[in-house]
Amino acid sequence: MPNRRRPYSPPPERPAAQPATLDAADPRALALKVLQEIRSGEITLDELLTKHSYGLPSRDRNFLRQLLGSTLRHLGEIDAMLDLRYQPPQDRTATRLTSVLRLGVAQLLFMETSDHAAIDSTVSLARNVGLHKYTKLVNAVLRGIQRDGYHLPDGIEAWQLDVPAWLRGVWKKTYGNDTAQAICEASLGQAKLDLTIRDHDQIAFWADKLDGIILPTGTVRLESGQRIRDLPGYGDGAWWVQDASASLPAKLFSAYDGKTIYDLCAAPGGKTMQLASRGASAIAVDKSEGRLKRVFDNLERVRLAAAVVTGDATDLAADAPRADGVLVDAPCSATGTIRRHPDILLRDSDRLMKSLLPIQQKLLQQADKLLNPGGELIYCTCSLQPDEGEHQIKSFLADHPGYARKPITAGELGGWGEAITPDGALRILPTHMADIGGMDGFFCARLVKQG
Numbered sequence: 001m002p003n004r005r006r007p008y009s010p011p012p013e014r015p016a017a018q019p020a021t022l023d024a025a026d027p028r029a030l031a032l033k034v035l036q037e038i039r040s041g042e043i044t045l046d047e048l049l050t051k052h053s054y055g056l057p058s059r060d061r062n063f064l065r066q067l068l069g070s071t072l073r074h075l076g077e078i079d080a081m082l083d084l085r086y087q088p089p090q091d092r093t094a095t096r097l098t099s100v101l102r103l104g105v106a107q108l109l110f111m112e113t114s115d116h117a118a119i120d121s122t123v124s125l126a127r128n129v130g131l132h133k134y135t136k137l138v139n140a141v142l143r144g145i146q147r148d149g150y151h152l153p154d155g156i157e158a159w160q161l162d163v164p165a166w167l168r169g170v171w172k173k174t175y176g177n178d179t180a181q182a183i184c185e186a187s188l189g190q191a192k193l194d195l196t197i198r199d200h201d202q203i204a205f206w207a208d209k210l211d212g213i214i215l216p217t218g219t220v221r222l223e224s225g226q227r228i229r230d231l232p233g234y235g236d237g238a239w240w241v242q243d244a245s246a247s248l249p250a251k252l253f254s255a256y257d258g259k260t261i262y263d264l265c266a267a268p269g270g271k272t273m274q275l276a277s278r279g280a281s282a283i284a285v286d287k288s289e290g291r292l293k294r295v296f297d298n299l300e301r302v303r304l305a306a307a308v309v310t311g312d313a314t315d316l317a318a319d320a321p322r323a324d325g326v327l328v329d330a331p332c333s334a335t336g337t338i339r340r341h342p343d344i345l346l347r348d349s350d351r352l353m354k355s356l357l358p359i360q361q362k363l364l365q366q367a368d369k370l371l372n373p374g375g376e377l378i379y380c381t382c383s384l385q386p387d388e389g390e391h392q393i394k395s396f397l398a399d400h401p402g403y404a405r406k407p408i409t410a411g412e413l414g415g416w417g418e419a420i421t422p423d424g425a426l427r428i429l430p431t432h433m434a435d436i437g438g439m440d441g442f443f444c445a446r447l448v449k450q451g
């Protein structure tokens, strides 16, 4: 059996005598709740974790996150193993029971939980959530998997089960068989913790202090699983968390000092902080008041300033100030970020993408209205689908002959040229920088409005 386990120590088992009601502070019970709610597709894993883990000790919160991450990343494998031993009952308990078993298999096969703790705590969980009559079945199914070990149907690999067929299909069509498989496998891994350092001359200092490495593009990379608020420099606002890929677009304007630059979809503010830290007068626009609160909090913590506008960026007032640069980090299906958001695997991202395409187009048109002649427009998405990246830019250029591409060069990325396309855009794949922990998938193009 391949070693599928992740290095993680679980919290101790709960005492054997459990109350007959759901223990609100039991991370396994909370994981079940999240797994049930996430199926609605209307709320993300991050939102649910924020909602349910409030007040939990950090050890339990970490376990909750790990348990849900392992379950969602390996759901196809877990279900394939359950299929061999378990038929859901024909009653309204079916989805709850299946979710309980999924959490049990995730602990048994993909986490460091001891077999004994994985099985006993799952049986207790079943009992505590009103599945008394199925505790023997839960025990038998998990003991069967423990006995037989990890194995999949002949000729099937894990990534084929874990990544939905439609997404594998799109990636295969776009990137070819081998790259699509590599993208699937990389997307099922866990991302490292990437930091952007506020003061550019302090990157080496903070890399050393935080025991990180410096990527060619300037990001400081740490091992994941650390409590961010406890790290040196957090309270002083010396850095913020931002994936290495996401940090690139805001670095690509040719000038910052004294320049006005819009960040049209700004929350939670990673790119706004970059623009401000480089000396630009940044105008952060976002339509979500709740998410903009995080922009204010982040700006305050890192002691940077920006103008903040709450509202739909496609509907800004006609007299909104004109700018030297516009950054459009458009809402998208986010399929490049599955490593960080494994719930994307459950979503109908294809439908989501289709609903977002017109918004991305409108945002580009708005950027044109805001930009002074000679100004730069940077468009990016964290999607791996060309419809949300390459195709949007191609059609914008076709409709706006006054714009030209300004190719991105390896020199601007610390010499890292692997992701630059022949027409000078960036197409970053989760397989890039694989030997040092990979990248989020991203697309980015830079255009100039002719003077």
Ligand SMILES: C[S@@+](CC[C@H](N)C(=O)[O-])C[C@H]1O[C@@H](n2cnc3c(N)ncnc32)[C@H](O)[C@@H]1O
Pocket: 246, 264, 265, 266, 267, 268, 269, 270, 271, 272, 285, 286, 287, 288, 291, 311, 312, 313, 314, 329, 330, 331, 332, 359
């Ligand atoms: C990809 S996230 C932005 C991440 C952000 N740029 C950063 O680097 O931290 C997309 C954001 O777009 C916002 N958004 C979506 N549609 C919008 C619109 N029409 N106008 C303004 N903001 C919008 C969402 O609220 C969300 O915060």
